[in-house]
Amino acid sequence: MSAHAMKMLNTLLPALVAVFSASTFAGEAQIExxxxxxxxxxxxxxxxxxxxxxxxxxxxxxxxxxxxxxxxxxxxxxxxxxxxxxxxxxxxxxxxxxxxx
Structure with missing residues (x-):
């Protein structure tokens, strides 16, 4: 993987994790x-x-x-x-x- 691709991955990965985590926790609160x-x-x-x-x-x-x-x-x-x-x-x-x- 090129250095440019690695930099993009390192930039985007935390944002994607945050988005998916927020949606998981938001949905989880409704389950009882x-x-x-x-x-x-x-x-x-x-x-x-x-x-x-x-x-x-x-x-x-x-x-x-x-x-x-x-x-x-x-x-x-x-x-x-x-x-x-x-x-x-x-x-x-x-x-x-x-x-x-």
Missing amino acids: LKEGAGRDTVMANCAMCHSIDYIQMNSLFMKRTDWQATVDKMVNVMGAPISQDDISVILDYLTTYYGVE
Whole structure:
């Protein structure tokens, strides 16, 4: 990459990041998880790594076994530091408020 191209990239990249970040935070403020037992545990453990909109988007087709597989992947593959006690609370919450029969 040429020096001129690198300079343009270094100039534009921070601006692009700021624009996309601002739009993400603006949209995120409108998303609320349903009130219920376990909501705070979900927020504390899940929102530390990703947006909570994933929960709502996936809720259209997720059964308890699907939520279990997802939480297992977050812990075992992605390295999420979630305790066993919190896992059961998270699964109960997700199944109750964002699960399908």
